[in-house]
Amino acid sequence: MKKYTNTGSKDTRSGFGDGLTELGKNNPNVVALCADLTGSLKMGDFQKNHPERFFQVGIAEANMMGIAAGMTIGGKIPFTGTFANFSTGRVYDQIRQSIAYSDKNVKICASHAGLTLGEDGATHQILEDIGLMKMLPGMTVINTCDYNQTKAATIAIAEHHGPVYLRFGRPKVANFTPEDQKFEIGKAVLLNEGKDVTIIATGHLVWEALQAAEELEEKGISAEVINIHTIKPLDEAAILASIGKTGCVVTAEEHNFLGGLGESVARTLVQNHPAPQEFVATMDTFGESGTPEQLMEKYGLNAAAIVKASEKVIKRK
Template sequence: MIKLNEELRLVDDFENVERIPTRDGYGKGLVELGAERNDVFVLTGDLADSTRTAWFKEKFPERFIDMGVAEQNMINVAVGLALSGKVPFVATYGVFVPGRAWDQIRISVCYNKANVKFAGAHTGISVGPDGATHQALEDVASVRALPNLTILSPTDFWESKKATIAAAKMKGPVYIRFGREKVPVITTEETPFEIGKAVVYREGKDVTLIATGQMVYQAIIAANNLMERGIDAGIINVHTIKPLDRETIVEAARRTGAVVTAEEHQVYGGLGGAIAELLSKENPVPMRFVAVNDRFGESGVADELLEAFGLTHKEIEAAAEELVKLKK
Protein backbone atom coordinates (compact mmCIF):
# COMPACT_ATOMS: atom_id res chain seq x y z
CA MET A 1 0.00 0.00 0.00
CA ILE A 2 1.22 3.52 -0.77
CA LYS A 3 2.48 5.64 2.10
CA LEU A 4 0.35 8.51 3.29
CA ASN A 5 1.48 11.50 5.36
CA GLU A 6 2.29 10.01 8.75
CA GLU A 7 1.71 13.24 10.63
CA LEU A 8 -1.98 12.90 9.86
CA ARG A 9 -2.29 9.73 11.97
CA LEU A 10 -4.58 8.06 9.46
CA VAL A 11 -5.50 4.40 9.88
CA ASP A 12 -2.73 1.89 9.09
CA ASP A 13 -4.64 -0.65 7.10
CA PHE A 14 -6.73 0.72 4.26
CA GLU A 15 -7.73 -2.69 3.07
CA ASN A 16 -9.53 -3.65 6.27
CA VAL A 17 -11.20 -0.48 7.38
CA GLU A 18 -14.01 -0.10 9.85
CA ARG A 19 -17.23 1.27 8.36
CA ILE A 20 -19.43 3.80 10.18
CA PRO A 21 -21.91 6.32 8.76
CA THR A 22 -20.76 9.95 8.85
CA ARG A 23 -24.10 10.91 10.43
CA ASP A 24 -22.99 8.98 13.53
CA GLY A 25 -20.07 11.38 13.88
CA TYR A 26 -22.54 14.24 13.73
CA GLY A 27 -24.72 12.68 16.43
CA LYS A 28 -21.73 12.04 18.70
CA GLY A 29 -20.36 15.52 18.07
CA LEU A 30 -23.68 17.09 19.07
CA VAL A 31 -23.81 15.11 22.31
CA GLU A 32 -20.30 16.23 23.16
CA LEU A 33 -21.22 19.84 22.39
CA GLY A 34 -24.39 19.59 24.43
CA ALA A 35 -22.39 18.55 27.48
CA GLU A 36 -19.73 21.20 26.93
CA ARG A 37 -21.95 24.22 26.44
CA ASN A 38 -25.52 25.13 27.19
CA ASP A 39 -26.11 27.42 24.20
CA VAL A 40 -26.24 24.56 21.70
CA PHE A 41 -29.75 23.71 20.46
CA VAL A 42 -30.69 20.94 18.05
CA LEU A 43 -33.64 21.07 15.66
CA THR A 44 -34.91 18.39 13.36
CA GLY A 45 -37.88 17.96 11.06
CA ASP A 46 -39.36 14.63 12.10
CA LEU A 47 -36.07 12.84 11.49
CA ALA A 48 -34.50 12.51 14.91
CA ASP A 49 -33.37 8.91 14.51
CA SER A 50 -32.01 8.98 11.00
CA THR A 51 -30.12 12.25 11.55
CA ARG A 52 -28.77 10.84 14.83
CA THR A 53 -30.06 13.91 16.64
CA ALA A 54 -32.10 11.54 18.82
CA TRP A 55 -28.88 10.98 20.78
CA PHE A 56 -28.83 14.66 21.72
CA LYS A 57 -32.55 14.57 22.45
CA GLU A 58 -32.03 11.77 24.93
CA LYS A 59 -29.44 13.72 26.92
CA PHE A 60 -30.65 17.28 26.50
CA PRO A 61 -34.39 17.17 25.79
CA GLU A 62 -34.85 20.78 26.89
CA ARG A 63 -32.58 21.96 24.09
CA PHE A 64 -33.99 19.69 21.41
CA ILE A 65 -36.84 20.85 19.18
CA ASP A 66 -38.75 18.64 16.78
CA MET A 67 -40.17 21.06 14.23
CA GLY A 68 -42.32 18.58 12.40
CA VAL A 69 -42.23 18.38 8.62
CA ALA A 70 -41.74 22.12 8.14
CA GLU A 71 -38.23 22.87 6.96
CA GLN A 72 -38.69 26.52 6.03
CA ASN A 73 -40.00 27.31 9.49
CA MET A 74 -37.25 25.16 11.01
CA ILE A 75 -34.46 27.19 9.43
CA ASN A 76 -35.98 30.49 10.51
CA VAL A 77 -36.76 29.34 14.04
CA ALA A 78 -33.06 28.47 14.15
CA VAL A 79 -32.31 32.00 12.92
CA GLY A 80 -34.42 33.41 15.75
CA LEU A 81 -32.50 31.27 18.24
CA ALA A 82 -29.18 32.32 16.73
CA LEU A 83 -30.08 36.02 16.83
CA SER A 84 -30.89 35.45 20.51
CA GLY A 85 -27.41 34.13 21.27
CA LYS A 86 -27.98 30.40 20.85
CA VAL A 87 -26.02 28.07 18.57
CA PRO A 88 -28.67 26.07 16.73
CA PHE A 89 -27.87 22.92 14.73
CA VAL A 90 -30.54 22.00 12.19
CA ALA A 91 -30.64 18.50 10.78
CA THR A 92 -32.75 16.84 8.14
CA TYR A 93 -32.13 15.28 4.73
CA GLY A 94 -30.09 17.32 2.29
CA VAL A 95 -32.94 17.37 -0.21
CA PHE A 96 -35.01 19.35 2.32
CA VAL A 97 -32.28 21.49 3.87
CA PRO A 98 -30.84 23.22 1.99
CA GLY A 99 -33.28 22.01 -0.70
CA ARG A 100 -36.62 23.26 0.47
CA ALA A 101 -35.44 26.10 2.67
CA TRP A 102 -33.03 27.76 0.24
CA ASP A 103 -34.64 31.20 0.34
CA GLN A 104 -34.62 31.18 4.15
CA ILE A 105 -30.96 30.14 4.05
CA ARG A 106 -30.14 32.85 1.54
CA ILE A 107 -31.68 35.80 3.34
CA SER A 108 -32.23 34.97 6.98
CA VAL A 109 -29.16 32.81 7.50
CA CYS A 110 -26.51 34.06 5.09
CA TYR A 111 -27.43 37.73 4.48
CA ASN A 112 -28.04 38.08 8.22
CA LYS A 113 -24.80 36.21 9.01
CA ALA A 114 -26.88 34.30 11.56
CA ASN A 115 -24.93 31.74 13.53
CA VAL A 116 -26.94 28.78 12.22
CA LYS A 117 -25.36 25.38 11.51
CA PHE A 118 -27.47 23.31 9.14
CA ALA A 119 -26.79 19.74 8.18
CA GLY A 120 -27.91 17.79 5.18
CA ALA A 121 -27.98 14.12 5.98
CA HIS A 122 -28.54 11.44 3.34
CA THR A 123 -26.64 13.28 0.64
CA GLY A 124 -25.20 11.56 -2.39
CA ILE A 125 -26.28 8.67 -4.54
CA SER A 126 -25.46 6.15 -1.78
CA VAL A 127 -28.72 7.02 -0.01
CA GLY A 128 -29.81 4.00 -1.98
CA PRO A 129 -33.27 2.42 -2.38
CA ASP A 130 -35.21 5.61 -1.61
CA GLY A 131 -34.25 6.77 -5.07
CA ALA A 132 -33.87 10.10 -6.81
CA THR A 133 -36.20 12.21 -4.66
CA HIS A 134 -34.12 11.51 -1.57
CA GLN A 135 -30.63 11.50 -3.04
CA ALA A 136 -29.25 15.02 -2.59
CA LEU A 137 -26.88 15.53 -5.50
CA GLU A 138 -27.22 19.29 -5.93
CA ASP A 139 -27.05 20.51 -2.35
CA VAL A 140 -23.52 21.89 -2.56
CA ALA A 141 -24.19 23.64 -5.87
CA SER A 142 -27.35 25.18 -4.47
CA VAL A 143 -25.59 26.87 -1.55
CA ARG A 144 -22.07 27.39 -2.83
CA ALA A 145 -23.07 30.68 -4.45
CA LEU A 146 -24.25 32.11 -1.12
CA PRO A 147 -21.90 34.63 0.50
CA ASN A 148 -20.91 34.24 4.19
CA LEU A 149 -21.47 30.46 4.16
CA THR A 150 -18.93 27.80 5.12
CA ILE A 151 -19.49 24.38 3.52
CA LEU A 152 -18.13 21.22 5.14
CA SER A 153 -18.12 17.77 3.58
CA PRO A 154 -16.41 15.38 5.99
CA THR A 155 -15.05 12.07 4.79
CA ASP A 156 -15.71 9.74 7.71
CA PHE A 157 -16.95 9.30 11.26
CA TRP A 158 -14.13 11.11 13.05
CA GLU A 159 -13.95 13.93 10.59
CA SER A 160 -17.72 14.42 10.87
CA LYS A 161 -17.50 14.60 14.63
CA LYS A 162 -14.66 17.10 14.47
CA ALA A 163 -16.42 19.14 11.79
CA THR A 164 -19.54 19.35 13.96
CA ILE A 165 -17.59 20.55 16.98
CA ALA A 166 -15.51 22.97 14.90
CA ALA A 167 -18.70 24.39 13.34
CA ALA A 168 -19.98 25.29 16.81
CA LYS A 169 -16.73 27.02 17.62
CA MET A 170 -16.70 29.28 14.58
CA LYS A 171 -19.06 32.21 14.26
CA GLY A 172 -21.29 32.31 11.20
CA PRO A 173 -23.41 30.08 8.99
CA VAL A 174 -22.18 26.56 8.25
CA TYR A 175 -23.56 23.80 6.05
CA ILE A 176 -22.38 20.27 6.86
CA ARG A 177 -23.00 17.43 4.46
CA PHE A 178 -23.44 13.82 5.56
CA GLY A 179 -24.26 10.46 4.08
CA ARG A 180 -26.54 7.64 5.11
CA GLU A 181 -24.44 4.55 4.55
CA LYS A 182 -21.57 3.12 6.52
CA VAL A 183 -18.38 4.43 4.96
CA PRO A 184 -14.71 3.61 5.55
CA VAL A 185 -13.13 5.21 8.59
CA ILE A 186 -9.78 6.45 7.33
CA THR A 187 -8.92 9.10 9.92
CA THR A 188 -8.46 8.57 13.64
CA GLU A 189 -9.40 10.51 16.72
CA GLU A 190 -5.90 12.05 16.59
CA THR A 191 -6.04 13.24 12.98
CA PRO A 192 -5.89 17.04 12.91
CA PHE A 193 -8.90 18.95 11.56
CA GLU A 194 -9.17 22.60 10.77
CA ILE A 195 -12.01 24.26 8.87
CA GLY A 196 -10.69 25.74 5.63
CA LYS A 197 -7.55 23.61 5.56
CA ALA A 198 -7.37 20.98 2.82
CA VAL A 199 -5.54 17.87 3.95
CA VAL A 200 -2.71 16.59 1.80
CA TYR A 201 -2.62 12.83 2.30
CA ARG A 202 0.11 12.39 -0.24
CA GLU A 203 1.95 14.82 -2.50
CA GLY A 204 2.45 12.85 -5.73
CA LYS A 205 4.20 13.88 -8.96
CA ASP A 206 2.05 13.01 -11.95
CA VAL A 207 -1.50 13.95 -11.02
CA THR A 208 -3.44 15.14 -7.97
CA LEU A 209 -6.64 13.43 -6.88
CA ILE A 210 -8.81 15.92 -5.02
CA ALA A 211 -11.77 14.35 -3.29
CA THR A 212 -14.42 15.08 -0.70
CA GLY A 213 -16.75 12.99 1.46
CA GLN A 214 -16.55 9.26 1.04
CA MET A 215 -14.79 9.67 -2.31
CA VAL A 216 -11.58 10.37 -0.40
CA TYR A 217 -11.33 6.65 0.36
CA GLN A 218 -11.86 5.85 -3.32
CA ALA A 219 -9.08 8.30 -4.16
CA ILE A 220 -6.70 6.48 -1.79
CA ILE A 221 -7.50 3.14 -3.40
CA ALA A 222 -7.11 4.71 -6.83
CA ALA A 223 -3.72 6.23 -5.95
CA ASN A 224 -2.54 2.85 -4.73
CA ASN A 225 -3.61 1.12 -7.93
CA LEU A 226 -2.14 3.89 -10.07
CA MET A 227 1.21 3.52 -8.33
CA GLU A 228 1.27 -0.13 -9.32
CA ARG A 229 0.91 1.08 -12.91
CA GLY A 230 3.71 3.60 -12.49
CA ILE A 231 1.65 6.72 -11.90
CA ASP A 232 2.51 8.74 -8.80
CA ALA A 233 -0.76 10.39 -7.72
CA GLY A 234 -1.19 12.92 -4.95
CA ILE A 235 -4.29 12.85 -2.74
CA ILE A 236 -6.01 15.81 -1.13
CA ASN A 237 -9.05 15.61 1.10
CA VAL A 238 -11.04 18.83 0.70
CA HIS A 239 -13.46 18.67 3.64
CA THR A 240 -14.08 22.41 3.40
CA ILE A 241 -15.60 23.17 0.01
CA LYS A 242 -16.07 26.81 0.94
CA PRO A 243 -13.89 28.68 1.62
CA LEU A 244 -11.47 26.64 -0.48
CA ASP A 245 -7.90 26.20 0.69
CA ARG A 246 -6.61 27.99 -2.40
CA GLU A 247 -2.96 27.80 -1.55
CA THR A 248 -2.82 24.04 -1.03
CA ILE A 249 -4.83 23.31 -4.16
CA VAL A 250 -2.91 25.69 -6.43
CA GLU A 251 0.36 24.33 -5.05
CA ALA A 252 -0.69 20.75 -5.86
CA ALA A 253 -1.83 21.67 -9.37
CA ARG A 254 1.51 23.39 -9.98
CA ARG A 255 3.44 20.38 -8.70
CA THR A 256 1.59 17.67 -10.62
CA GLY A 257 0.17 19.53 -13.62
CA ALA A 258 -3.09 17.55 -13.65
CA VAL A 259 -6.09 17.29 -11.37
CA VAL A 260 -8.90 14.78 -10.97
CA THR A 261 -11.74 15.75 -8.64
CA ALA A 262 -14.11 13.22 -7.07
CA GLU A 263 -17.37 13.83 -5.24
CA GLU A 264 -20.75 12.24 -4.65
CA HIS A 265 -22.57 15.19 -6.20
CA GLN A 266 -23.58 16.54 -9.58
CA VAL A 267 -20.69 17.44 -11.80
CA TYR A 268 -21.92 21.02 -11.98
CA GLY A 269 -21.41 23.42 -9.13
CA GLY A 270 -19.78 21.17 -6.57
CA LEU A 271 -16.19 20.52 -5.54
CA GLY A 272 -15.00 20.00 -9.12
CA GLY A 273 -16.57 23.24 -10.26
CA ALA A 274 -15.06 25.14 -7.35
CA ILE A 275 -11.59 23.79 -8.10
CA ALA A 276 -11.92 24.48 -11.82
CA GLU A 277 -12.93 28.07 -11.06
CA LEU A 278 -9.88 28.47 -8.87
CA LEU A 279 -7.33 26.77 -11.11
CA SER A 280 -8.50 28.30 -14.37
CA LYS A 281 -7.44 31.62 -12.94
CA GLU A 282 -4.47 30.74 -10.74
CA ASN A 283 -2.83 27.83 -12.48
CA PRO A 284 -4.72 26.18 -15.35
CA VAL A 285 -4.06 22.46 -15.68
CA PRO A 286 -6.00 19.73 -17.47
CA MET A 287 -8.77 18.39 -15.24
CA ARG A 288 -11.23 15.51 -15.09
CA PHE A 289 -14.33 15.34 -12.93
CA VAL A 290 -15.59 12.17 -11.27
CA ALA A 291 -19.14 13.05 -10.26
CA VAL A 292 -22.75 12.40 -11.18
CA ASN A 293 -23.10 13.38 -14.79
CA ASP A 294 -26.11 15.71 -14.92
CA ARG A 295 -28.78 13.14 -14.21
CA PHE A 296 -31.07 12.22 -11.34
CA GLY A 297 -30.38 9.19 -9.18
CA GLU A 298 -32.45 6.04 -8.92
CA SER A 299 -33.22 3.19 -6.54
CA GLY A 300 -30.69 0.52 -5.77
CA VAL A 301 -28.24 -0.65 -3.15
CA ALA A 302 -25.54 1.92 -2.32
CA ASP A 303 -22.58 0.03 -3.76
CA GLU A 304 -24.48 -0.86 -6.94
CA LEU A 305 -25.41 2.78 -7.39
CA LEU A 306 -21.88 4.02 -6.87
CA GLU A 307 -20.76 1.59 -9.61
CA ALA A 308 -23.65 2.45 -11.90
CA PHE A 309 -23.10 6.18 -11.55
CA GLY A 310 -19.34 5.95 -11.97
CA LEU A 311 -18.34 6.97 -8.48
CA THR A 312 -15.58 4.49 -7.64
CA HIS A 313 -11.80 4.33 -7.66
CA LYS A 314 -12.02 2.85 -11.16
CA GLU A 315 -13.32 6.08 -12.69
CA ILE A 316 -10.74 8.06 -10.75
CA GLU A 317 -7.97 5.82 -12.06
CA ALA A 318 -9.20 6.05 -15.65
CA ALA A 319 -9.41 9.83 -15.41
CA ALA A 320 -5.90 10.04 -13.95
CA GLU A 321 -4.45 7.82 -16.64
CA GLU A 322 -6.10 9.87 -19.34
CA LEU A 323 -4.61 13.06 -17.91
CA VAL A 324 -1.14 11.56 -17.60
CA LYS A 325 -1.28 10.47 -21.26
CA LEU A 326 -2.42 13.96 -22.22
CA LYS A 327 0.60 15.47 -20.51
CA LYS A 328 3.06 13.39 -22.56
Protein backbone atom coordinates in the same frame (compact mmCIF):
# COMPACT_ATOMS: atom_id res chain seq x y z
CA MET B 1 2.47 5.16 -0.74
CA LYS B 2 1.24 6.08 2.68
CA LYS B 3 -1.03 3.34 4.09
CA TYR B 4 -4.45 4.11 5.50
CA THR B 5 -6.36 1.56 7.52
CA ASN B 6 -10.08 1.28 7.92
CA THR B 7 -10.47 1.01 11.66
CA GLY B 8 -14.05 -0.22 11.27
CA SER B 9 -16.70 1.07 8.90
CA LYS B 10 -19.14 3.56 10.35
CA ASP B 11 -21.67 6.00 8.97
CA THR B 12 -20.73 9.67 8.84
CA ARG B 13 -24.13 10.61 10.27
CA SER B 14 -23.15 8.83 13.48
CA GLY B 15 -20.09 11.05 13.56
CA PHE B 16 -22.45 14.00 13.49
CA GLY B 17 -24.67 12.51 16.20
CA ASP B 18 -21.73 11.74 18.48
CA GLY B 19 -20.21 15.16 17.84
CA LEU B 20 -23.51 16.75 18.79
CA THR B 21 -23.64 14.66 21.97
CA GLU B 22 -20.25 16.04 22.95
CA LEU B 23 -21.28 19.58 22.15
CA GLY B 24 -24.33 19.08 24.32
CA LYS B 25 -22.08 18.33 27.28
CA ASN B 26 -19.54 21.06 26.65
CA ASN B 27 -21.36 24.01 25.12
CA PRO B 28 -24.56 25.15 26.83
CA ASN B 29 -25.38 27.48 23.93
CA VAL B 30 -25.74 24.67 21.42
CA VAL B 31 -29.37 23.86 20.62
CA ALA B 32 -30.62 21.29 18.13
CA LEU B 33 -33.65 21.27 15.86
CA CYS B 34 -34.93 18.35 13.83
CA ALA B 35 -37.70 17.88 11.26
CA ASP B 36 -38.94 14.41 12.13
CA LEU B 37 -35.69 12.57 11.37
CA THR B 38 -34.12 12.30 14.81
CA GLY B 39 -33.25 8.63 14.35
CA SER B 40 -31.86 9.07 10.85
CA LEU B 41 -29.70 11.99 11.96
CA LYS B 42 -28.55 10.21 15.15
CA MET B 43 -29.73 13.11 17.30
CA GLY B 44 -31.35 10.85 19.88
CA ASP B 45 -28.65 11.22 22.53
CA PHE B 46 -28.76 15.00 22.41
CA GLN B 47 -32.55 14.88 22.61
CA LYS B 48 -32.44 12.57 25.62
CA ASN B 49 -29.67 14.40 27.46
CA HIS B 50 -30.90 17.95 26.80
CA PRO B 51 -34.66 17.96 26.19
CA GLU B 52 -34.77 21.68 27.04
CA ARG B 53 -32.36 22.42 24.20
CA PHE B 54 -33.89 20.09 21.62
CA PHE B 55 -36.68 21.25 19.30
CA GLN B 56 -38.71 18.75 17.32
CA VAL B 57 -40.41 20.83 14.63
CA GLY B 58 -42.17 18.10 12.71
CA ILE B 59 -42.18 17.83 8.93
CA ALA B 60 -41.79 21.55 8.40
CA GLU B 61 -38.29 22.40 7.24
CA ALA B 62 -39.03 25.99 6.23
CA ASN B 63 -40.28 26.72 9.73
CA MET B 64 -37.25 24.95 11.19
CA MET B 65 -34.83 27.21 9.31
CA GLY B 66 -36.69 30.32 10.42
CA ILE B 67 -36.83 29.18 14.05
CA ALA B 68 -33.11 28.40 13.92
CA ALA B 69 -32.38 31.89 12.59
CA GLY B 70 -34.48 33.43 15.37
CA MET B 71 -32.85 31.33 18.07
CA THR B 72 -29.45 32.86 17.33
CA ILE B 73 -30.89 36.14 18.62
CA GLY B 74 -30.10 35.84 22.31
CA GLY B 75 -26.93 33.84 21.76
CA LYS B 76 -27.87 30.27 20.92
CA ILE B 77 -26.02 28.18 18.32
CA PRO B 78 -28.69 26.17 16.49
CA PHE B 79 -27.84 22.92 14.68
CA THR B 80 -30.61 21.87 12.28
CA GLY B 81 -30.88 18.26 11.23
CA THR B 82 -32.64 16.74 8.25
CA PHE B 83 -31.75 15.11 4.92
CA ALA B 84 -29.55 17.13 2.56
CA ASN B 85 -32.39 17.52 0.08
CA PHE B 86 -34.70 19.03 2.68
CA SER B 87 -31.83 21.06 4.19
CA THR B 88 -31.15 22.97 0.98
CA GLY B 89 -33.37 22.85 -2.08
CA ARG B 90 -36.60 22.75 -0.14
CA VAL B 91 -35.69 25.73 2.01
CA TYR B 92 -33.35 27.73 -0.18
CA ASP B 93 -35.06 31.06 0.24
CA GLN B 94 -35.41 30.64 4.00
CA ILE B 95 -31.66 29.99 4.23
CA ARG B 96 -30.89 32.80 1.82
CA GLN B 97 -32.86 35.54 3.56
CA SER B 98 -33.20 34.55 7.21
CA ILE B 99 -29.81 32.86 7.66
CA ALA B 100 -27.18 33.82 5.06
CA TYR B 101 -28.19 37.41 4.27
CA SER B 102 -29.04 37.96 7.94
CA ASP B 103 -25.63 36.52 8.95
CA LYS B 104 -27.11 34.14 11.50
CA ASN B 105 -24.97 31.63 13.33
CA VAL B 106 -26.90 28.56 12.18
CA LYS B 107 -25.31 25.17 11.45
CA ILE B 108 -27.26 23.38 8.74
CA CYS B 109 -26.43 19.71 9.19
CA ALA B 110 -27.44 17.53 6.29
CA SER B 111 -27.44 13.77 6.14
CA HIS B 112 -28.23 11.29 3.36
CA ALA B 113 -26.52 13.45 0.75
CA GLY B 114 -25.92 12.10 -2.72
CA LEU B 115 -26.50 8.73 -4.36
CA THR B 116 -25.44 6.67 -1.33
CA LEU B 117 -28.81 7.35 0.24
CA GLY B 118 -29.67 4.38 -1.96
CA GLU B 119 -33.04 2.75 -2.39
CA ASP B 120 -35.23 5.81 -1.67
CA GLY B 121 -34.25 7.07 -5.11
CA ALA B 122 -33.85 10.41 -6.82
CA THR B 123 -36.50 12.34 -4.87
CA HIS B 124 -34.18 12.13 -1.86
CA GLN B 125 -30.74 11.90 -3.51
CA ILE B 126 -29.72 15.51 -3.84
CA LEU B 127 -26.69 16.05 -6.07
CA GLU B 128 -27.00 19.83 -6.29
CA ASP B 129 -26.71 20.90 -2.67
CA ILE B 130 -23.03 21.87 -2.64
CA GLY B 131 -23.66 24.19 -5.56
CA LEU B 132 -26.73 25.73 -3.96
CA MET B 133 -24.96 26.36 -0.69
CA LYS B 134 -21.62 27.57 -2.03
CA MET B 135 -23.35 30.27 -4.07
CA LEU B 136 -24.70 31.91 -0.92
CA PRO B 137 -22.44 34.77 0.21
CA GLY B 138 -20.92 34.08 3.62
CA MET B 139 -21.86 30.40 3.72
CA THR B 140 -19.18 27.89 4.74
CA VAL B 141 -19.59 24.54 2.97
CA ILE B 142 -18.15 21.34 4.43
CA ASN B 143 -18.43 17.76 3.15
CA THR B 144 -16.74 15.25 5.44
CA CYS B 145 -15.29 11.88 4.44
CA ASP B 146 -15.66 9.53 7.40
CA TYR B 147 -16.98 9.11 10.92
CA ASN B 148 -13.99 10.63 12.71
CA GLN B 149 -13.81 13.65 10.45
CA THR B 150 -17.55 14.27 10.68
CA LYS B 151 -17.43 14.16 14.46
CA ALA B 152 -14.47 16.55 14.53
CA ALA B 153 -16.15 18.89 12.05
CA THR B 154 -19.40 18.95 14.04
CA ILE B 155 -17.49 20.06 17.12
CA ALA B 156 -15.38 22.57 15.18
CA ILE B 157 -18.24 24.41 13.49
CA ALA B 158 -19.74 25.35 16.85
CA GLU B 159 -16.67 27.50 17.43
CA HIS B 160 -16.95 29.21 14.05
CA HIS B 161 -19.24 32.26 13.93
CA GLY B 162 -21.44 32.31 10.85
CA PRO B 163 -23.67 30.06 8.79
CA VAL B 164 -22.28 26.62 7.94
CA TYR B 165 -23.54 23.83 5.70
CA LEU B 166 -22.24 20.46 6.93
CA ARG B 167 -22.89 17.59 4.51
CA PHE B 168 -22.60 13.90 5.35
CA GLY B 169 -24.22 10.61 4.45
CA ARG B 170 -26.14 7.51 5.30
CA PRO B 171 -24.07 4.36 4.60
CA LYS B 172 -21.31 2.79 6.64
CA VAL B 173 -18.02 3.73 5.03
CA ALA B 174 -14.36 3.23 5.89
CA ASN B 175 -13.24 5.14 8.97
CA PHE B 176 -9.62 6.02 8.41
CA THR B 177 -8.84 9.56 9.54
CA PRO B 178 -7.38 10.01 13.04
CA GLU B 179 -9.76 9.93 15.97
CA ASP B 180 -7.95 12.85 17.62
CA GLN B 181 -7.69 15.03 14.49
CA LYS B 182 -7.89 18.79 14.75
CA PHE B 183 -10.49 19.92 12.23
CA GLU B 184 -9.45 23.16 10.59
CA ILE B 185 -12.18 24.78 8.49
CA GLY B 186 -10.82 25.75 5.09
CA LYS B 187 -7.66 23.65 5.35
CA ALA B 188 -6.97 20.90 2.83
CA VAL B 189 -5.56 17.62 4.16
CA LEU B 190 -2.72 16.13 2.15
CA LEU B 191 -3.20 12.36 2.41
CA ASN B 192 -0.53 11.15 0.03
CA GLU B 193 2.32 12.84 -1.77
CA GLY B 194 2.76 12.07 -5.47
CA LYS B 195 4.18 13.59 -8.60
CA ASP B 196 2.19 12.48 -11.67
CA VAL B 197 -1.38 13.50 -10.89
CA THR B 198 -3.32 15.24 -8.11
CA ILE B 199 -6.55 13.64 -6.96
CA ILE B 200 -8.73 16.08 -5.05
CA ALA B 201 -11.65 14.37 -3.38
CA THR B 202 -14.39 15.23 -0.93
CA GLY B 203 -16.85 13.20 1.16
CA HIS B 204 -17.29 9.53 0.45
CA LEU B 205 -14.96 9.78 -2.57
CA VAL B 206 -11.88 10.41 -0.40
CA TRP B 207 -11.54 6.73 0.57
CA GLU B 208 -12.10 5.79 -3.07
CA ALA B 209 -9.33 8.21 -4.04
CA LEU B 210 -6.93 6.41 -1.69
CA GLN B 211 -7.89 3.05 -3.20
CA ALA B 212 -7.36 4.54 -6.66
CA ALA B 213 -3.93 5.84 -5.68
CA GLU B 214 -2.91 2.34 -4.61
CA GLU B 215 -4.04 0.91 -7.93
CA LEU B 216 -2.24 3.66 -9.79
CA GLU B 217 0.92 2.96 -7.81
CA GLU B 218 0.81 -0.64 -9.03
CA LYS B 219 0.67 0.76 -12.56
CA GLY B 220 3.69 2.91 -11.86
CA ILE B 221 1.75 6.17 -11.49
CA SER B 222 2.41 8.36 -8.48
CA ALA B 223 -0.76 10.09 -7.31
CA GLU B 224 -1.02 12.91 -4.82
CA VAL B 225 -4.26 12.69 -2.82
CA ILE B 226 -5.86 15.68 -1.18
CA ASN B 227 -8.90 15.56 1.07
CA ILE B 228 -10.90 18.74 0.63
CA HIS B 229 -13.45 18.73 3.42
CA THR B 230 -14.14 22.45 3.09
CA ILE B 231 -15.39 23.37 -0.35
CA LYS B 232 -15.94 26.96 0.69
CA PRO B 233 -13.71 28.67 1.60
CA LEU B 234 -11.51 26.58 -0.67
CA ASP B 235 -7.85 25.99 0.22
CA GLU B 236 -6.61 27.35 -3.09
CA ALA B 237 -2.98 27.53 -1.96
CA ALA B 238 -2.84 23.80 -1.24
CA ILE B 239 -4.51 22.98 -4.56
CA LEU B 240 -2.21 25.22 -6.58
CA ALA B 241 0.90 23.95 -4.81
CA SER B 242 -0.01 20.38 -5.66
CA ILE B 243 -0.97 20.99 -9.28
CA GLY B 244 2.13 23.13 -9.72
CA LYS B 245 4.00 19.91 -8.99
CA THR B 246 1.87 17.29 -10.81
CA GLY B 247 0.52 19.38 -13.70
CA CYS B 248 -2.94 17.79 -13.79
CA VAL B 249 -5.87 17.00 -11.56
CA VAL B 250 -8.84 14.69 -11.06
CA THR B 251 -11.62 15.94 -8.83
CA ALA B 252 -13.93 13.41 -7.21
CA GLU B 253 -17.23 14.06 -5.48
CA GLU B 254 -20.67 12.57 -4.92
CA HIS B 255 -22.34 15.54 -6.57
CA ASN B 256 -23.24 16.98 -9.94
CA PHE B 257 -20.14 18.13 -11.87
CA LEU B 258 -22.04 21.39 -12.35
CA GLY B 259 -21.68 23.45 -9.21
CA GLY B 260 -19.59 21.08 -7.13
CA LEU B 261 -16.02 20.84 -5.87
CA GLY B 262 -14.74 20.19 -9.39
CA GLU B 263 -16.01 23.52 -10.63
CA SER B 264 -14.47 25.34 -7.70
CA VAL B 265 -11.12 23.71 -8.47
CA ALA B 266 -11.48 24.50 -12.19
CA ARG B 267 -12.15 28.14 -11.40
CA THR B 268 -9.08 28.27 -9.19
CA LEU B 269 -6.95 26.78 -11.96
CA VAL B 270 -8.29 29.03 -14.69
CA GLN B 271 -7.54 32.10 -12.62
CA ASN B 272 -4.09 31.01 -11.47
CA HIS B 273 -2.56 28.06 -13.24
CA PRO B 274 -4.51 26.45 -16.09
CA ALA B 275 -4.03 22.68 -16.15
CA PRO B 276 -5.90 19.62 -17.48
CA GLN B 277 -8.71 18.42 -15.21
CA GLU B 278 -11.07 15.45 -15.25
CA PHE B 279 -14.28 15.27 -13.24
CA VAL B 280 -15.44 12.23 -11.31
CA ALA B 281 -18.97 13.33 -10.48
CA THR B 282 -22.50 12.83 -11.70
CA MET B 283 -23.00 14.28 -15.15
CA ASP B 284 -26.03 16.56 -14.89
CA THR B 285 -28.38 13.74 -14.02
CA PHE B 286 -30.78 12.63 -11.29
CA GLY B 287 -30.10 9.40 -9.44
CA GLU B 288 -32.36 6.36 -9.03
CA SER B 289 -33.10 3.48 -6.66
CA GLY B 290 -30.45 0.85 -5.96
CA THR B 291 -27.88 -0.09 -3.35
CA PRO B 292 -25.21 2.53 -2.69
CA GLU B 293 -22.53 0.32 -4.25
CA GLN B 294 -24.61 -0.31 -7.39
CA LEU B 295 -25.33 3.39 -7.78
CA MET B 296 -21.74 4.51 -7.25
CA GLU B 297 -20.68 1.93 -9.84
CA LYS B 298 -23.38 2.87 -12.36
CA TYR B 299 -22.75 6.61 -12.07
CA GLY B 300 -18.97 6.24 -12.09
CA LEU B 301 -18.17 7.40 -8.57
CA ASN B 302 -15.59 4.92 -7.29
CA ALA B 303 -11.91 4.03 -7.29
CA ALA B 304 -12.08 2.46 -10.74
CA ALA B 305 -13.53 5.67 -12.20
CA ILE B 306 -10.81 7.73 -10.49
CA VAL B 307 -8.09 5.46 -11.91
CA LYS B 308 -9.53 5.81 -15.39
CA ALA B 309 -9.83 9.58 -15.10
CA SER B 310 -6.26 9.82 -13.79
CA GLU B 311 -4.85 7.89 -16.72
CA LYS B 312 -6.82 10.08 -19.09
CA VAL B 313 -5.77 13.38 -17.54
CA ILE B 314 -2.09 12.43 -17.45
CA LYS B 315 -2.20 11.92 -21.22
CA ARG B 316 -3.59 15.44 -21.62
CA LYS B 317 -0.60 17.07 -19.93
